[in-house]
Amino acid sequence: xxxxxxxxxxxxxxxxxxxxxxxxxxxxxxxxxxxxxxxxxxxxxxxxxxxxxxxxxxxxxxxxxxxxxxxxxxxxxxxxxxxxxxxxxxxxxxxxxxxxxxxxxxxxxxxxxxxxxxxxxxxxxxxxxxxxxxxxxxxxxxxxxxxxxxxxxxxxxxxxxxxxxxxxxxxxxxxxxxxxxxxxxxxxxxxxxxxxxxxxxxxxxxxxxxxxxxxxxxxxxxxxxxxxxxxxxxxxxxxxxxxxxxxxxxxxxxxxxxxxxxxxxxxxxxxxxxxxxxxxxxxxxxxxxxxxxxxxxxxxxxxxxxxxxxxxxxxxxxxxxxxxxxxxxxxxxxxxxxxxxxxxxxxxxxxxxxxxxxxxxxxxxxxxxxxxxxxxxxxxxxxxxxxxxxxxxxxxxxxxxxxxxxxxxxxxxxxxxxxxxxxxxxxxxxxxxxxxxxxxxxxxxxxxxxxxxxxxxxxxxxxxxxxxxxxxxxxxxxxxxxxxxxxxxxxxxxxxxxxxxxxxxxxxxxxxxxxxxxxxxxxxxxxxxxxxxxxxxxxxxxxxxxxxxxxxxxxxxxxxxxxxxxxxxxxxxxxxxxxxxxxxxxxxxxxxxxxxxxxxxxxxxxxxxxxxxxxxxxxxxxxxxxxxxxxxxxxxxxxxxxxxxxxxxxxxxxxxxxxxxxxxxxxxxxxxxxxxxxxxxxxxxxxxxxxxxxxxxxxxxxxxxxxxxxxxxxxxxxxxxxxxxxxxxxxxxxxxxxxxxxxxxxxxxxxxxxxxxxxxxxxxxxxxxxxxxxxxxxxxxxxxxxxxxxxxxxxxxxxxxxxx
Numbered sequence: 001x002x003x004x005x006x007x008x009x010x011x012x013x014x015x016x017x018x019x020x021x022x023x024x025x026x027x028x029x030x031x032x033x034x035x036x037x038x039x040x041x042x043x044x045x046x047x048x049x050x051x052x053x054x055x056x057x058x059x060x061x062x063x064x065x066x067x068x069x070x071x072x073x074x075x076x077x078x079x080x081x082x083x084x085x086x087x088x089x090x091x092x093x094x095x096x097x098x099x100x101x102x103x104x105x106x107x108x109x110x111x112x113x114x115x116x117x118x119x120x121x122x123x124x125x126x127x128x129x130x131x132x133x134x135x136x137x138x139x140x141x142x143x144x145x146x147x148x149x150x151x152x153x154x155x156x157x158x159x160x161x162x163x164x165x166x167x168x169x170x171x172x173x174x175x176x177x178x179x180x181x182x183x184x185x186x187x188x189x190x191x192x193x194x195x196x197x198x199x200x201x202x203x204x205x206x207x208x209x210x211x212x213x214x215x216x217x218x219x220x221x222x223x224x225x226x227x228x229x230x231x232x233x234x235x236x237x238x239x240x241x242x243x244x245x246x247x248x249x250x251x252x253x254x255x256x257x258x259x260x261x262x263x264x265x266x267x268x269x270x271x272x273x274x275x276x277x278x279x280x281x282x283x284x285x286x287x288x289x290x291x292x293x294x295x296x297x298x299x300x301x302x303x304x305x306x307x308x309x310x311x312x313x314x315x316x317x318x319x320x321x322x323x324x325x326x327x328x329x330x331x332x333x334x335x336x337x338x339x340x341x342x343x344x345x346x347x348x349x350x351x352x353x354x355x356x357x358x359x360x361x362x363x364x365x366x367x368x369x370x371x372x373x374x375x376x377x378x379x380x381x382x383x384x385x386x387x388x389x390x391x392x393x394x395x396x397x398x399x400x401x402x403x404x405x406x407x408x409x410x411x412x413x414x415x416x417x418x419x420x421x422x423x424x425x426x427x428x429x430x431x432x433x434x435x436x437x438x439x440x441x442x443x444x445x446x447x448x449x450x451x452x453x454x455x456x457x458x459x460x461x462x463x464x465x466x467x468x469x470x471x472x473x474x475x476x477x478x479x480x481x482x483x484x485x486x487x488x489x490x491x492x493x494x495x496x497x498x499x500x501x502x503x504x505x506x507x508x509x510x511x512x513x514x515x516x517x518x519x520x521x522x523x524x525x526x527x528x529x530x531x532x533x534x535x536x537x538x539x540x541x542x543x544x545x546x547x548x549x550x551x552x553x554x555x556x557x558x559x560x561x562x563x564x565x566x567x568x569x570x571x572x573x574x575x576x577x578x579x580x581x582x583x584x585x586x587x588x589x590x591x592x593x594x595x596x597x598x599x600x601x602x603x604x605x606x607x608x609x610x611x612x613x614x615x616x617x618x619x620x621x622x623x624x625x626x627x628x629x630x631x632x633x634x635x636x637x638x639x640x641x642x643x644x645x646x647x648x649x650x651x652x653x654x655x656x657x658x659x660x661x662x663x664x665x666x667x668x669x670x671x672x673x674x675x676x677x678x679x680x681x682x683x684x685x686x687x688x689x690x691x692x693x694x695x696x697x698x699x700x701x702x703x704x705x706x707x708x709x710x711x712x713x714x715x716x717x718x719x720x721x722x723x724x725x726x727x728x729x730x731x732x733x734x735x736x737x738x739x740x741x742x743x744x745x746x747x748x749x750x751x752x753x754x755x756x757x758x759x760x761x762x763x764x765x766x767x768x769x770x771x772x773x774x775x776x777x778x779x780x781x782x783x784x785x786x787x788x789x790x791x792x793x794x795x796x797x798x799x800x801x802x803x804x
Contacts, residue, residue, distance in 0.1 A: 027289065028108070028178040032060035033711055034092060035171070039064065041087040041154070046119040048150045052091050059711045060175055063168035064088055065157075066329025066535075066748075066760055072559035076160035078538035079387065081562035085160045085169050090153040094177070098146040104180045104213055105143060107151060108187070109135040110173035110361055113330065115156035121149055129391060129398065131157075131167060132323075132357040133405045136187060159389035164380065165322050165356075166536030166563070168330025173360050182214035183243065183277065184288040188408040189250075190275050193450050194296045196311060202262075202296050204234075204255045208275050212243035219243075219280045222251050226294075227272045228261060240280040262310045263295025263414040265350045268371035270295055270414075295368060295414025301452050301478060303497045303522040309373075309417070315517050316373065316501060316524050317586040318351035319344065319531025319568060323359055326535065326571040327750030327760040327775060332360035335714045336775075339703070341366040343573045344531055348583035348590065353456075353503060353527045356380035356423040358406050367415035374413070375454065375503075375527070377420035378406050382436050384426035403440060407447040419444050420503070422455040424482060429460045429468050437475040452477035456503035459484055473498060478524065483609075485509075485516050488523055502526030507541075507566055507612045510582040511659040528582065529610060533567035533754060541566030541610045542755070546603030553608075563754040566610040570752035572718075572773035577615035581634040585660055591637060592687045594675040596621075597630040616769075618730040619673045619689035631664045637677035637684055645671040651678075693723035695732055698789045698797035700774075707744070709782040709803040714747065717787055717799060719772040729770045734791055737764035738774055742785035743803045747777040764791075778803050 036055035044050065068084035076085050096105070109116065113131030117124070121144060126137035143149055157169040178187070189209030194202050204226060212218045221240035227233045238251045261269040276289045300308040307314055321344075325336045337360065344352065351373040354363070358378060367374050379399070385392030403421070410416050421440045427433030441453040454476055459466055466487060473479040473495070480503030481487070488500055501524040505513050513526035533541075539558030542565055544550050551558070563571065568579035577595035584590050595615035598605075605614050615632060633640045635654035642649040642664045652662035666673065670691040677685040699720040707715045721732035740746055748760045751768035758765050765772065774787065785801040 027291075028176040030712075031092070031094065031107075031175050031177045035060060035062070036091045037062065037064070037088060037170075039086060039088050041089070041156075045089045045091070046117075046122060046152045046154065048121045050091065050152070055091065058090075061172050061331035061333060062170045063172045063329035063331045065166075065169040066327075066331075069759060070560070070562055070757070072557055078553065078558050078561070079161040079164050079536055081166045081536040081538055082559050083166065083535070083562070085157040087154070087156050087158050088170055090155070090171055092151045093148050094151070096143050096145055096147065096149050100143075100179055101145050102182065103140075104178075104182060104184065105139045106178045106180070106187070107137050107139055108176045108178065109153075109171060110175070112153065112155055112171050112173075113157055113167050113169055114162060117154040117156075119152040122152075129394065130402050133402055134409060161387040162389040162391070163357075164386060164537060165534065166324050166330065168324065172330045173332055174362075181277075181288050183210065183212045183218040183220055185209065185275065185277060185290045186211050186248065190273075190290045190292065191411055191448075192273055192292070192294045194298055196298055197256075201256060201258045202260045204257060204296065206253050206255065206273070206275065208251050208290070209248060210243065210251060210277060211248035212245060215245050217242055217244055221278050221280070222253065223276045223278055224253055224255065225274045226255055226257065227274075229269060229271070237278075240278070257296065260296050263297040263371075264309060265314075265371035265373060268295065268369060268414075270368060292412050293365075293368060294412050297414050299417050299451055301499050301524070303499055306499070306521045307417070307524040313521075314350075316351040316526065317349055317582075317588060318353060318373075318375070318525055318527035319349050320353045320355040320504060320527050320529050321531050322355060322534040322536070322564075323357060323363070324535045326533070326573075327748035327773065329535070329760070332362045333714050334362045334365070334712060337362040338366045338370070339573070339716060340532070341370050341372050343569060345370055345372055347531075347568055347575055347579050348586060348588035349531055349568075350588075351375065351417075351525065351527065352531060353377060353420065355456075355504075355530075358410070361409070364410060364413045364415055368413055372415055373417050374415045375418045375420050376406070376410055376416045377423065377456075378403060378440075379421065380423045382422055382425045382427055383432070386426065399440060400443060403443050404447060407444055411448045417451060418478060419448070419451055419453050420455055420480065421453060423503075424456060424458045428457050428472055429464060434471045434475060437472050441475055441477075452499075454478040454480045454501070454503070456480035456482050458482040458504075467494070470495065485513065485523070485526065488516055488520055492520065492522060498522065499524065504529045506609045507568075507578055508609070510578070510585050514585045528568065530564060530567045532569040532573075533563060533565055533571040533752070535563045537564045538562050538754075540564040541608070541612060543611050543614050544606040546600055546606065548606060550606050550608050553610075560757040561755050564610075565754050566612060571754060572750050572752055572771070574752060574771060576612055577617050577632070578612050581661065584634045584636050587636060591635065592640070592675065592677040592685045593617075593634045594642075594673070594687055594689060595632055596689075597632060599624065599627070599629065616730065617689065618692065618728075619671075620692045620730050621668050622731075624668045625670075627668050628665045629668050631666050631673065631675075633662045633664065633675050635660055635662070635677055637679055639678045641676040641678060642666065643674040643676070645669065646674075690727060692727045692729050693725065695721045695729045695794060696724040697722060698736065698791055698794055699726065700787060700789055700797050700799035702799050702801055705801050707776070707778050707785065707801055707803045709743065709778055709780060711778060711780050713778040713803075715744065715776040715778075715785070715801055717774040717776065719767060719774060719789060721767055721770045721791070721794070732767055732770040735764035735766050736772060736789050736791045739788045740776065740785065743779045743781040743783045744776040744785045744801070745779060746774060748775040749773070750775075776801075
């Protein structure tokens with residue numbers, strides 16, 4: 001208790017020091033800590049003097065929906081994953097020193113879902129309907145200098161469903177406090193654009209918006225510095241000019257960078273851009289500074305060469321992702337986003353589409369650092385609503401501001417290669433749809449002329465012709481085809497200059513996606529639905545037994561299913577067998593894998609188009625001895641040979657003609673199933689599946705044993721029920737109880753089972769196929785953290801981490 005008290009005092013002192021430093025440098029400070037939260041609604045809670053001591057203390061990011069119990073009758077239904085929603089309030093106090101009186105003070109919410117209203121000391125300060133876009137509120141006129149000030153935020157997510165997937169509820173992204181001089185750089189007003197030169201160098205064109213919010217004229221110039229990862233610097237400056245009171249201007253400069261190291265997925269080189277305001281002699285103004293991580297790279301598209309990154313062709317081996325982080329809900333902790341992108345890149349993806357909303361900045365930061373291309377999507381629907389409360393009736397009024405907020409926020413991210421302005425819009429086959437597409441694309445191009453604009457479009461149904469969409473596609477730089485890539489050859493004959501990518505494709509179409517891409521230069525690639533499992537859209541991808549009819553995910557009640565099970569990765573990040581097949585087909589490094597078709601009773605499984613193949617990558621099938629099992633082999637070798645306990649099962653070719661796969665029938669018996677990749681008849685690689693023994697222990701494997709001692713830091717611990725040889729027991733499904741000692745708490749516990757009725761806060765919680773994931777959150781203090789796990793009949797397991 002004493003340690004926590006000291007840590008709280010230190011955190012408060014550190015925040016005050018950080019705010020003071022920010023005021024001096026004109027920067028922003030994270031203020032995610034020490035908020036108060038209360039479910040419910042009372043207009044009086046907007047006042048400055050509310051007695052909120054009994055409210056729950058929370059540190060952001062915070063998603064209250066993931067904490068609640070799911071129910072079949074939940075108002076959000078399967079779209080929200082049967083999670084609760086509602087109305088909640090947040091409050092926070094902070095000290096404002098008198099030294100800030102000559103400054104501008106603003107608060108920026110990276111995302112509040114949804115319908116956010118903000119008050120400062122009881123005065124209205126800002127509103128934002130769109131829960132995926134930032135809300136910036138200028139607090140200057142509402143502050144009490146030299147006193148404690150109060151922020152109150154009402155979050156209304158009671159009108160549900162308002163999306164077709166899980167959104168979460170609350171202040172679920174970061175919050176920042178900015179202290180700026182009266183003459184300052186406009187937030188999101190600095191942009192750097194790269195262009196290549198004939199000599200092999202690059203030019204970086206930098207525009208910086210500066211505004212004078214003082215009551216007197218100001219004389220302002222800029223100093224610009226670009227520093228690469230080796231410390232090499234390129235500098236420049238813009239001479240001072242006069243700004244009248246209230247005037248804003250955009251100052252421009254071009255830096256020439258010799259021998260640049262360009263950003264790419266293979267080499268995600270980031271440089272640090274610093275832009276500083278400077279005055280002139282006696283007219284010197286208090287300086288402001290903007291620091292950005294940027295990547296030097298260019299993006300071009302044309303029908304003859306497809307997508308060019310830095311002048312070189314690149315094909316998109318892509319996937320779609322929703323914005324939730326599985327057991328953590330919608331809260332985009334930086335470390336969780338980093339982990340997600342890292343796992344997806346390891347699975348072979350080089351591109352992700354952010355279906356169907358702008359992602360968290362932390363996601364794009366991770367893509368920048370790790371080298372993942374992004375199609376940044378603005379909207380799901382336009383004016384024609386898809387859900388009762390999605391705001392289609394206000395779209396015409398909102399979209400210009402939402403588009404500007406998105407592009408201005410994300411245009412400095414090198415990972416972003418295309419802007420997507422919609423998904424399967426209901427207006428797509430109507431003149432109004434063409435009008436909207438042209439207007440939105442034009443606005444995006446005004447804000448960012450360096451990237452192409454696309455939209456994800458599906459067909460018009462059996463009664464209308466696909467070619468009716470030609471006017472809509474003509475308004476876009478790249479046509480996104482949802483489940484329509486089979487049309488590309490005919491479309492190219494009709495519209496030879498059209499560029500196409502598969503914005504959504506089915507999991508079973510990996511080979512067709514690849515073959516279409518490599519056969520047609522005007523096809524940029526494909527994004528499977530989906531790259532990873534997600535919450536909401538309950539039941540999509542589920543497998544139905546032979547005696548069950550396929551129930552579409554948009555029909556009926558799928559409870560306790562509460563998410564989409566169509567991902568290459570399951571909800572806790574483990575790759576499914578068809579992920580390995582995709583990686584092998586696209587030749588992304590992996591060359592050999594095998595899995596067993598899960599036996600079905602009474603006939604074959606019934607699958608929807610989004611259902612992954614029912615495969616299991618193990619050779620443990622008790623009770624099926626002597627039964628013939630189908631073994632699927634994925635291979636980039638000439639042929640494969642399969643042995644069971646050293647006895648030949650068969651040999652088959654696995655070339656492009658066989659779509660890099662082969663199926664063998666093997667009578668089950670315990671032992672070792674060996675798959676050998678053959679090159680010119682000789683063994684080149686061996687892959688084995690070995691029968692697992694009975695559960696012997698719990699294995700806890702931290703992904704990192706070091707944790708930063710701050711509330712934003714997470715630790716991910718993989719849990720496995722293993723036999724005496726350390727092999728995962730694939731049929732283990734019992735509960736495991738966890739305890740933590742030391743400076744951490746359990747933030748979530750999850751498994752890959754999206755049909756589980758358990759909460760992601762439940763402890764104990766069942767494993768699925770022998771596996772689970774425990775997520776710890778640092779309490780902010782340094783020290784040793786010990787996690788223990790206990791299950792019936794197994795010895796207690798432990799893992800030790802260190803918070804530094």
